[in-house]
Amino acid sequence: EYFVAEEAIRVMEQMAAQDEPFFLWANFWGPHTPCLVPEPYFSMYNPDDIPEHPSYCETFENKPRVQSIIERMWGLGDYGWRGFQEISARYFGHCTLIDDMVGRVVAALERLGQLDNTIIIYTADHGDCLGAHKLIEKGEFMYDEIYRIPLVVAHPECQTPGAERDDLVYLHEVLPSMLTAAGIEAPNELDGQSFLPAMLGQAWDNGRAEVFCIFNNHFTTANQRMVRTHTHQFTFNPSDIGELYDLVNDPYQLHNRYGDPAYDAVRLDLMDRMEAHMTALGDPQLSWFQRMRHVY
Template identity: 55%
Template sequence: MSKRKNIILILSDQQRYDTVSAYGLNDVCKTPHIDALAAEGMKFTNAFTSSAICAPARASVMTGLYPHNHGVIDNFTDIKEGTPLLGQCMKDQGYFCGFAGKWHVSPSKTPEDCGFDGKPFMGYGFPGSQVFPSLKFNQPPDNAPNYYEEYLKENGFDIPDVSHGFLGNNPALQIQEMYAKHEGPVESTIEYFVAHETNRLIDKANTEDKPFFIWANFWGPHSPSIVPEPYYSMYNPKDIKEHPSYKETFENKPYGHYLSEKMWGLGDYGWDGFADIAAKYYGHCTMIDDMVGMIVEKLKALGLYEDTIIIYSADHGDCLGAHKLIEKGAFTYDEIYRIPMVVKGLGTQDNDSFVYLQELMPTFLELAGTHPPKPVDGESILPLMTGESSTNGRTEIYGEYHNHFYVSRQRMVRDNKYQFTFNENERGELYDFTKDPYQLNNVCYDEDYADIKKEYIEKMSHYMKATHDPAGVWFHRIKEFY
């Protein structure tokens, strides 16, 4: 066997596809280091997460499965016992496995339990909670010590504070800032800590006579976007154009969409309010991009860059004002399901095949010279990465949501022409991308689309049966009336 390459997976949290400037969809937000990886390698233009919620999506990377099969259907449940785990499989193949940053894969399994060398941030695990004195967001790690706080102390930083915290005006939701200014040097930020920890693991791996697999996880640009200068003021909100779907009226949409908009308390600020949030979010994306550059510099300094495959992606996206919404939830819009996926070190041809985030698991195992020990939901996309194949033949994507702010099982099937969404307790959704690319006009109950709707209901039925989706029990009993 030829020498196996090192692998680094860099996963951001809640980063919208169009904020990676290599995709050419955003003339404001800049990500030059990720762009350089894309220019040297390739990118997928139709990469999707199977669930736009943090823990379910991350557990899918770990297992190669849809959430309904691995068991992590929300941010608080565990991976099913006996499920093969990516880290352990890679370790069994002789890789040094390291994990840096946000965990949020399983509330009880630590990185070590899953085969990784790494510092755990258990539970929701936001490292700035109960560290930054003025931060309202209070979701600290369940375990001690807080390794970010330890990093600050060990490197001689005063505990930084935050200022200019912005929350919506819903009096019942004054607990999570959309953004805040980090009043300290860049080196004292959470994102720098993640890059520093990644580089520590690279140094450690470099002392061992084996290839390495390192999974680096940034907490951003997920809110609260806590960024220092120059990133805090890097982008002018006035330069951020109103999203075409901001004219959303919620007419003929599930009532939960309207309630989600009201919950965040941002509606009274208009587009200017969303643009202000987006400017800080963009700054966060550019800061993370600079941390990617820091990791690349480390690899080059050690002479490891040419022998290392780097994948940059995200667990899911963010509405960021699209449809008057923020973050993610019980909606299936492209802004939260489509994700960036950039690959350096294999092929150089961009690919427009539909691929899933969870397919990284069998892909990494193929790079390691093996296969998943049990069947997974998907397949290795290595032939698409190398350019050996131009297509995987897939014509649609299947997505799911179970529970975040409220319970509302939801399934989505989407191709390049239409998207059908089954909302278990609410009206369905059908969007015609050929006429309505921003998913504003729900034609699910339009008689002109009756045949199309029936076709996509059958597509969904196929996925439910093929993947043993428990949502199919109810769906198949009422699909003729839906």
């Protein structure tokens, strides 16, 4: 992590000297297990201070069977929550190390006189369960701990610094947003749309009521599809039961409402939305979903 920060600073110094606009992507490796970070970060957080995750009580009742299999294969077994406390403490130390390294990069921007002329985006490629649902890292489980990732933006012209937003955006939309911010028209071939107005703190609505996510064959033969609104999430598991979560009343996704008659209207609506996304994308799973959805 120190190497990435120092290399980023070295490149910034070179680019700043040329007095030309520049783009820099500093790809830190962490935070990621095994989180073997140096002191003081390794011992910075006391495992005893980390409370049990609200979904650690997961029983996998009425959940896809593969989740309990992965928990037995890829979980911590007899170590229990104590094991997750140890891992989480190291993980948090790794997060703080990354924060400090990003701080070095930001300080260099200020020293070079570029801070007030630079857009900074802080994000990640995925999350980590860290004991949520008794699971660790990522895999064949489409929970918020994996899919809702940080997206922190500092724009020098933002009208509402420090504001939080709940717009539904995709990670791949960082690219068209940055192109638009640089005054470059995004090619039509790019997926997604610019969220530059949100970065500027302006009133903005991308008209998106849901997001669509795909999981394909990571350690398993799973081909999951998921559609999520602000209030509900539906996951299609081609070889197992579906999942439907009420995110308002069950934010930790413990209770699968798939098959619950009280949620039939929600389920059908989310299935329609999923089919629309699969059709638009030419998803190879579309024909199977269409054949199954009326009996699924």
